[in-house]
Amino acid sequence: MNFNTISALVLRYLFLYTRTPMRMVELVFWPVVDLVVWGNVTVFIQKNTNPEFGSFVLFFLGGMILWDILFRAQQGVAISFLEDVWTRNLLNVFVAPVRTFEYVGATFIVGFLRILVTAVVLGLISWVGYSYNIFSLHWWLIPFFANLMLFGWSLGMISTALILRWGQAAESLAWAIPFFFQPAVAVFYPVEDMPAWSQPIAWSFPPTYIFEGMREVMKTGTMNWNYLWYSAALNVVYLALAGGLFAWILNLTRKRGLLTKFATQ
Amino acid sequence: MSAAPPDTREVILEARELTREFDGVKALDRFSFKLHRGEVLGLLGANGAGKTTAMNCLLGLTLPTGGDLFAFGLPLHQHRIKILQRSNFSSAYTALPGNLLVRQNLIVFARIYGLKEPKKKIAELMELLEITHLADRVTGQLSAGESTRVNLVKAFLNDPELLMLDEPTASLDPDIADKVRKVVRKVQKERNIGILYTSHNMRDIEEVCDRVIFLHKGKIVCEGTPTDIVAQSSSATLEDVFIKIARDGEVIDEPAKQP
Numbered sequence: 270m271n272f273n274t275i276s277a278l279v280l281r282y283l284f285l286y287t288r289t290p291m292r293m294v295e296l297v298f299w300p301v302v303d304l305v306v307w308g309n310v311t312v313f314i315q316k317n318t319n320p321e322f323g324s325f326v327l328f329f330l331g332g333m334i335l336w337d338i339l340f341r342a343q344q345g346v347a348i349s350f351l352e353d354v355w356t357r358n359l360l361n362v363f364v365a366p367v368r369t370f371e372y373v374g375a376t377f378i379v380g381f382l383r384i385l386v387t388a389v390v391l392g393l394i395s396w397v398g399y400s401y402n403i404f405s406l407h408w409w410l411i412p413f414f415a416n417l418m419l420f421g422w423s424l425g426m427i428s429t430a431l432i433l434r435w436g437q438a439a440e441s442l443a444w445a446i447p448f449f450f451q452p453a454v455a456v457f458y459p460v461e462d463m464p465a466w467s468q469p470i471a472w473s474f475p476p477t478y479i480f481e482g483m484r485e486v487m488k489t490g491t492m493n494w495n496y497l498w499y500s501a502a503l504n505v506v507y508l509a510l511a512g513g514l515f516a517w518i519l520n521l522t523r524k525r526g527l528l529t530k531f532a533t534q
Numbered sequence: 535m536s537a538a539p540p541d542t543r544e545v546i547l548e549a550r551e552l553t554r555e556f557d558g559v560k561a562l563d564r565f566s567f568k569l570h571r572g573e574v575l576g577l578l579g580a581n582g583a584g585k586t587t588a589m590n591c592l593l594g595l596t597l598p599t600g601g602d603l604f605a606f607g608l609p610l611h612q613h614r615i616k617i618l619q620r621s622n623f624s625s626a627y628t629a630l631p632g633n634l635l636v637r638q639n640l641i642v643f644a645r646i647y648g649l650k651e652p653k654k655k656i657a658e659l660m661e662l663l664e665i666t667h668l669a670d671r672v673t674g675q676l677s678a679g680e681s682t683r684v685n686l687v688k689a690f691l692n693d694p695e696l697l698m699l700d701e702p703t704a705s706l707d708p709d710i711a712d713k714v715r716k717v718v719r720k721v722q723k724e725r726n727i728g729i730l731y732t733s734h735n736m737r738d739i740e741e742v743c744d745r746v747i748f749l750h751k752g753k754i755v756c757e758g759t760p761t762d763i764v765a766q767s768s769s770a771t772l773e774d775v776f777i778k779i780a781r782d783g784e785v786i787d788e789p790a791k792q793p
Binding site for chain 1: 554556586587590593594595596597615616618619622623625627628629630631632633643646647674688
């Protein structure tokens with residue numbers, strides 16, 4: 270065994286961390302997300318010692334399935350874009366008569382189709398394997414689904430804009446960005462069980478209202494309409510901001526002449 | 535060099551004083567030219583001369599820092615989509631998605647260009663480029679020559695009036711390169727297409743281009759037909775002219791200007 274060879278290879282991987290700070294962020298990012306999510310879940314469980322709590326544990330399955338809807342919608346946008354980067358097809362698309370909103374619109378549709386597949390598969394498995402029927406949310410499932418998808422699209426545009434700005438070094442953002450929001454949007458625990466300082470932050474994101482609404486429907490069979498309106502209104506704001514950011518960064522990339530470099534790398 | 539008679543054909547692409555700076559360095563410096571309908575114009579120069587920057591500006595991928603661009607008489611940046619519907623592009627440095635079949639890739643682009651009978655058009659072009667047998671092959675598994683011809687099918691799909699070809703014969707063997715040149719010339723003549731052509735292969739240029747522009751440090755240093763440029767230089771071949779310009783930045787005493 271040649272230790273020089275091993276040290277040279279170790280050096281090669283360490284160089285990567287110094288050249289692309291995004292990798293350092295990743296080192297810290299995922300453990301912190303896990304810690305915050307499971308820390309809040311633990312607090313939630315500790316506070317609920319009554320015997321009925323067992324039946325509410327299905328919240329976790331519902332939360333997980335609805336979270337995946339958001340995640341797949343975001344992936345539909347970001348991964349579709351990355352597919353064009355990985356296959357060196359981006360330039361072909363940008364020199365074809367394709368308007369920016371047409372390109373983004375196509376990725377939205379891909380996101381929607383991905384959601385359908387995921388929702389059906391997860392719904393079936395959770396029903397057969399864990400006696401949890403996602404359709405117990407009844408017709409509320411449709412506005413839940415729509416609002417989560419809209420926020421997923423916004424995150425997809427933000428991820429794509431950041432990848433456009435920082436190039437392939439920022440590719441991991443395509444997977445990381447939704448999880449940046451996960452601890453804050455109360456997927457697995459109610460907002461009231463989150464630390465007080467983080468609650469106003471939670472209410473500033475549209476999915477929080479959906480996850481709270483899901484728990485309310487599962488608990489009481491009724492839904493607070495205000496949750497849906499707040500979520501929809503916030504989604505409009507986030508979509509507009511994300512669309513604006515994407516268009517601005519795309520234009521900036523053109524101005525700096527980075528688009529072709531990025532598209533052919 | 536004596537001035538050529540004025541070209542009365544329609545101007546389909548025009549750059550006026552096109553300038554592009556990167557961090558204070560001028561990649562293109564007041565670059566002006568006209569491309570006429572039915573003409574093949576070669577854009578030549580060493581690496582870093584400004585060809586790629588020019589091509590990127592002309593494709594709307596990079597915004598110029600100065601000057602104006604027009605295609606079919608329309609300002610390029612205001613009418614980008616309208617212009618791109620009548621144009622196309624192929625480069626040795628881009629690819630169609632390698633994980634799709636050739637046929638699938640071409641159908642996607644045929645739909646983008648709004649072709650009425652996409653399958654018929656694709657079949658016609660594949661036959662013309664002698665690649666019908668590749669229709670059901672995975673694009674990523676094609677050889678460089680096959681891939682270039684598939685890219686050319688994509689480039690001819692919308693019957694472009696303006697075509698930009700960026701080093702279409704790069705990495706091809708002489709036989710395939712010759713076939714590519716011949717088919718480009720054939721289609722160009724049949725359909726009266728204006729082509730902007732970049733290449734480092736001087737044989738390409740001599741065989742395909744009606745007129746060439748030599749760029750050096752973002753500026754035009756020489757312009758004319760390949761034969762005239764060689765005849766009026768102290769060099770024996772176009773390749774020698776290229777080398778002289780790349781090293782000295784000049785080839786003849788007084789660069790010929792476009793009328």
